[in-house]
Amino acid sequence: MLSTGPEDCEYAVEMACSNIRYGPGVSREVGKDLANMKAKKVMLVTDKNLEQLAPVQVVRESLMRENINFEVYSNTRVEPTDESFADAITFAKRGNFDAYLAVGGGSVIDTCKAANLYACNPDAEFLDFVNAPIGKGKPVTSALKPLIAVTTTAGTGSETTGVTIFDYLPLKAKTGIANRALKPTLGVVDPLTLLHLPNRVTCYTGFDVLCHALESFTAIAFNKRFPRPLDPQLRPAYQGSNPISDIWSKHALSICKDYFVRAVNNSEDLEARSEMHLASAFAGIGFGNAGVHLCHGMSYPISGLVKEYKSPDYTPDHPLIPHGLSVVITAPAVFRFIAPACPERHIEAAGILGADITNVKKSDAGAVLSDVLLKYMSELQIPNGISELGYTSDDIPALVAGTLPQERVTKLSPRKVDKDSITHMLEESLTIY
Structure with missing residues (x-):
């Protein structure tokens, strides 16, 4: 496809997505995945509702089978905000985690992405990476920790993308952060989580x-x-x-x-x-x-x-x-x-x-x-x-x-x-x- 617009038009497209694993029951494998990554301490991000349901219980059992040390963060807000992100980021910074695991829908996965990003960039201001014109839209140049996303809804596709979305309360409008560095290391698509x-x-x-x-x-x-x-x-x-x-x-x-x-x-x-x-x-x-x-x-x-x-x-x-x-x-x-x-x-x-x-x-x-x-x-x-x-x-x-x-x-x-x-x-x- 040749450009027919102005001389400085884009001429290239770059494909990026997470590795995807699909199949009924594959969420049972994430403990082994993290063991293979040599993870020593994992932040498991979910929400209060899912914390009591089978998708999270299956994952917890998988982590325990592999003797993976993990801490659960379940204060995710449905439709997250800059304030709820800040709470998760504080948890992540305090925990000094070397890997992240999200079990939930888009709100959970996006919250986990933000926690990983800012824990790996502890000196960054929150708006540094937020999309312009609301934020500064700076590129992410630092390496992030491995992140596995177990998606429990058939909706957001956040397990495949380098995008995280939230409500920015000062403007009462949604915005986000978009950078390929945010995409999960592995997206786990287990249909049993949808039941x-x-x-x-x-x-x-x-x-x-x-x-x-x-x-x-x-x-x-x-x-x-x-x-x-x-x-x-x-x-x-x-x-x-x-x-x-x-x-x-x-x-x-x-x-x-x-x-x-x-x-x-x-x-x-x-x-x-x-x-x-x-x-x-x-x-x-x-x-x-x-x-x-x-x-x-x-x-x-x-x-x-x-x-x-x-x-x-x-x-x-x-x-x-x-x-x-x-x-x-x-x-x-x-x-x-x-x-x-x-x-x-x-x-x-x-x-x-x-x-x-x-x-x-x-x-x-x-x-x-x-x-x-x-x-x-x-x-x-x-x-x-x-x-x-x-x-x-x-x-x-x-x-x-x-x-x-x-x-x-x-x-x-x-x-x-x-x-x-x-x-x-x-x-x-x-x-x-």
């Missing part, structure tokens, strides 16, 4: 998978992004759609078509949940290198400015809009907006998801993808727009203000956005059916 997941968690993490795949497939092309970095280590983790990520993203979509609804509706359907676990990893490899764009960019203030909303099947003691819900709620409006920039990709994605794309015109690309998304959303009982999450038209200026700093992802939109276009998409998302 504990309730309906809404399976649903919202599944929509995160779907949006990861769609956003990475429709992101700006890697060779249209500029300026290219002067130093390869400054090449961002999110590089735009590219021929390698496309393969993973499209395959994740095809799995969603066949197994997503089944996985949500039947907690004992191990085949469907296993396939969605793979789809999460595949989409993670796709977006971990291509990036996401507007659905995620607008999701950050939607979740960060939550008022009183609490979702069934989630048990935090604070208001919470689950990440996957905050992402998918604007997706129909987003894909209608960006479709003119890459209509062929919208039509292709809609076809993979099951839409009849026979004789679909390019001018209808956004509508056909939006319609198929709305069918999935309706069947799986997604709330009717951000109004049902507690927002009104009066809140839109604040949601726009929270989206504008998310340049790490919004700049990956294939169609340029501004305050007015973001406002329009949020207005369309007040009600969606």
Whole structure:
């Protein structure tokens, strides 16, 4: 693919992902993995709920069989914040660990990544590595400790990526750290860990998978992004759609078509949940290198400015809009907006998801993808727009203000956005059916 943009456009794409081990029961092997790494003291990161469930118990037994010394950190916050990260970082610095083990969903894995990063950079200020413009966006040049991520949701794909996301409380908006150094040494995908997941968690993490795949497939092309970095280590983790990520993203979509609804509706359907676990990893490899764009960019203030909303099947003691819900709620409006920039990709994605794309015109690309998304959303009982999450038209200026700093992802939109276009998409998302 040759660049057709400005002379200083990017011309290369760099593939990075964790080693992945997949199979029912493979989480029993992590003790042996850490023994093989010569780990002497391990920080086991999980959350209060999972700490009492089978996935963590299996891992603890594996560590004890190998006589691995470990300490459990279970204060992970669902949808972590800079403050909850700071607590985990303090624990990590005090413990002087030589390896890290995360057992949980994206919140747990992201917290573990942050603990590893800052324990290995004890003199760094917190904002040093946080994405610009909120943070300084410095590259990570130090070697981090080994990190094994046992993923217990079919959603975030964090076991494959060098990205960690959190709510930055001073701005009431999500941001993150994105650097290849953060990617786990090994991502463990054990379908047996999914059998504990309730309906809404399976649903919202599944929509995160779907949006990861769609956003990475429709992101700006890697060779249209500029300026290219002067130093390869400054090449961002999110590089735009590219021929390698496309393969993973499209395959994740095809799995969603066949197994997503089944996985949500039947907690004992191990085949469907296993396939969605793979789809999460595949989409993670796709977006971990291509990036996401507007659905995620607008999701950050939607979740960060939550008022009183609490979702069934989630048990935090604070208001919470689950990440996957905050992402998918604007997706129909987003894909209608960006479709003119890459209509062929919208039509292709809609076809993979099951839409009849026979004789679909390019001018209808956004509508056909939006319609198929709305069918999935309706069947799986997604709330009717951000109004049902507690927002009104009066809140839109604040949601726009929270989206504008998310340049790490919004700049990956294939169609340029501004305050007015973001406002329009949020207005369309007040009600969606």
